[in-house]
Amino acid sequence: xxxxxNNPGDVVEEMLEGIMRAHQNSFQKIDGVNGIVKKQLKDKVxxxxxxxxxxxxxxxxxxxxxxxxxxxxxxxxxxPTPNTVQEVAKTVDSGKGVLFIYGNYAGDVLNFDMxxxxxxxxxxxxxxxxxxxxxxxxxxERQEDRRGIAGDIFVIKVAGAAAEKGxxxxxxxxxxxxxxxxxxSIGVALSPGTIPDSGEPTFTLADDEIELGMGIHGEPxxxxxxxxxxxxxxxxxxxxxxxxxxxxxxxxxxxxINGLGSTTLMELFxxxxxxxxxxxxxxxxxxxxxxxxxxxxxxxxxxSISLLKLDDELKAYYxxxxxxxxxxx
Amino acid sequence: MxxxxxxxxxxxxxxxxxxxAGEKIRENKxxxxxxxxxxxxxxxxxxxxVGFEKVEENLKDKEFTTINDIFKTTGxxxxxxxxxxxxxxxxxMFLGGVKSLDAKSELDISTLAEIFSASLEAIKQRGxxxxxxxxxxxxxxxxxxxxxxxxxxSATLLEAxxxxxxxxxxxxxxxxxxxxxxxxAKSLGExxxxxxxxxATSVWIIFKSMREWVEQLNK
Numbered sequence: 001x002x003x004x005x006n007n008p009g010d011v012v013e014e015m016l017e018g019i020m021r022a023h024q025n026s027f028q029k030i031d032g033v034n035g036i037v038k039k040q041l042k043d044k045v046x047x048x049x050x051x052x053x054x055x056x057x058x059x060x061x062x063x064x065x066x067x068x069x070x071x072x073x074x075x076x077x078x079x080p081t082p083n084t085v086q087e088v089a090k091t092v093d094s095g096k097g098v099l100f101i102y103g104n105y106a107g108d109v110l111n112f113d114m115x116x117x118x119x120x121x122x123x124x125x126x127x128x129x130x131x132x133x134x135x136x137x138x139x140x141e142r143q144e145d146r147r148g149i150a151g152d153i154f155v156i157k158v159a160g161a162a163a164e165k166g167x168x169x170x171x172x173x174x175x176x177x178x179x180x181x182x183x184x185s186i187g188v189a190l191s192p193g194t195i196p197d198s199g200e201p202t203f204t205l206a207d208d209e210i211e212l213g214m215g216i217h218g219e220p221x222x223x224x225x226x227x228x229x230x231x232x233x234x235x236x237x238x239x240x241x242x243x244x245x246x247x248x249x250x251x252x253x254x255x256x257i258n259g260l261g262s263t264t265l266m267e268l269f270x271x272x273x274x275x276x277x278x279x280x281x282x283x284x285x286x287x288x289x290x291x292x293x294x295x296x297x298x299x300x301x302x303x304s305i306s307l308l309k310l311d312d313e314l315k316a317y318y319x320x321x322x323x324x325x326x327x328x329x
Numbered sequence: 330m331x332x333x334x335x336x337x338x339x340x341x342x343x344x345x346x347x348x349x350a351g352e353k354i355r356e357n358k359x360x361x362x363x364x365x366x367x368x369x370x371x372x373x374x375x376x377x378x379v380g381f382e383k384v385e386e387n388l389k390d391k392e393f394t395t396i397n398d399i400f401k402t403t404g405x406x407x408x409x410x411x412x413x414x415x416x417x418x419x420x421x422m423f424l425g426g427v428k429s430l431d432a433k434s435e436l437d438i439s440t441l442a443e444i445f446s447a448s449l450e451a452i453k454q455r456g457x458x459x460x461x462x463x464x465x466x467x468x469x470x471x472x473x474x475x476x477x478x479x480x481x482x483s484a485t486l487l488e489a490x491x492x493x494x495x496x497x498x499x500x501x502x503x504x505x506x507x508x509x510x511x512x513x514a515k516s517l518g519e520x521x522x523x524x525x526x527x528x529a530t531s532v533w534i535i536f537k538s539m540r541e542w543v544e545q546l547n548k
Contacts, residue, residue: 052412075375075376075379075413077370078372078375078411078412078413078416079412079414081409081410081411081412081416082409082417106456106511106512107412107415107416107417107512110414110416110455110456111413111417114408114417114455137516138516195371197372198371198375217513220520
């Protein structure tokens with residue numbers, strides 16, 4: 001795979017330098033660790049997110065007003081270190097506590113948990129919401145084992161808005177957990193991304209094959225099948241999502257169609273059109289549709305569909321203003 | 330046992346032994362990447378290399394008076410540089426063992442057994458994994474058992490490390506039989522069977538290289 005890089009070992013550091021130059025008016029970099037926080041911090045509960053690199057614009061792209069206050073950045077596809085998380089949390093804490101939001105992966109859990117333990121010694125209160133939106137990653141009985149994918153966006157959006165409103169750490173955590181419980185996602189992979197360091201693809205698929213439900217690091221999904229027309233594919237994915245979410249006529253959702261890296265906006269809008277048709281047929285109200293590339297895996301081909309099942313509380317937080325380099329409302 | 334056999338390492342020798350293990354881990358980066366790519370996300374070799382580069386940076390030109398500080402510096406270097414699950418877990422393999430250990434200026438078999446035995450407990454507590462879950466514990470637990478048995482049999486340091494290495498190798502073999510309960514291989518279910526765990530492979534390389542280093546010292 002051709003990549004525009006220098007020394008593969010320097011990709012994260014050099015990307016961060018580029019990010020900081022582009023967003024120097026709104027971001028500050030924390031010395032010594034790969035952490036970025038907002039320049040203008042407020043007296044409120046702080047929201048910290050993070051994860052491995054390679055999924056840009058997540059997670060740094062949602063650091064901004066009404067969203068996350070800071071981000072801990074790991075090496076490519078590897079969770080950030082505990083001291084990175086710790087330094088980010090210390091910088092953004094205003095004394096009202098810090099909420100950690102990250103995708104549910106073993107490495108992230110270990111490192112954020114260790115950071116939380118270290119922060120306890122410094123009297124910084126933390127809570128955690130692990131995003132578990134990927135319905136294909138574990139059966140409903142083991143919902144807490146599910147992985148986090150593009151649904152991160154919905155969960156961080158709600159958390160950021162609730163924190164901005166001045167809620168307590170406990171209250172922000174509760175509504176963020178609710179947002180996670182109301183978020184359902186499913187993905188499909190067409191082609192792999194490659195790790196810059198090894199140059200190896202994260203998985204292999206034949207030219208005419210796709211994998212339904214495959215994870216963003218190539219974790220196996222539900223079914224490997226032949227490529228099919230967009231409408232048929234979207235129908236199959238939506239069936240699974242509607243089953244899981246038990247959405248019924250009269251309920252309302254926000255939709256996110258997330259490209260994984262190399263799938264074009266043209267294709268994503270074709271999918272979006274079909275998703276809208278299916279929801280219309282079922283009588284499910286569409287509050288908003290966001291077609292974007294938030295959670296990518298390098299040049300991976302494919303997309304995911306996420307639904308946020310709305311109620312009045314979640315809708316108000318979803319609609320609240322937000323402004324970050326890669327998210328605006 | 331010949332009279333020339335070394336049964337105690339001083340701080341400087343302990344440091345050299347860990348540096349040598351780090352060198353070997355980095356040499357084996359392609360192997361670890363290959364093993365991890367089969368069922369994981371292929372970053373284990375990269376992560377371990379990053380960790381041991383940091384270990385070298387922080388150990389090499391520093392004088393240590395206690396074994397405790399060497400293990401602590403090694404563990405912290407890994408935790409603070411690697412990230413991922415391996416950063417915390419392999420960092421704990423060195424940190425966890427000296428957390429409540431009295432200051433030691435020499436490393437003998439019983440201290441070695443005590444350190445890694447405490448590390449094993451710390452890792453289990455942190456990662457919530459046990460034997461047979463297809464993690465590094467599949468190699469570390471039998472290796473620790475080997476060290477403990479050797480300590481009570483008053484074996485030589487070399488014999489103890491050889492036993493730990495052999496047990497770890499057997500553990501790596503056994504890990505092939507297991508379904509993964511943690512990490513990204515978990516979602517593979519039965520499909521993970523037949524592949525060895527990358528973390529267990531690293532544990533084996535660490536014990537193997539410690540044995541090699543002590544063997545060279547005896548010569």
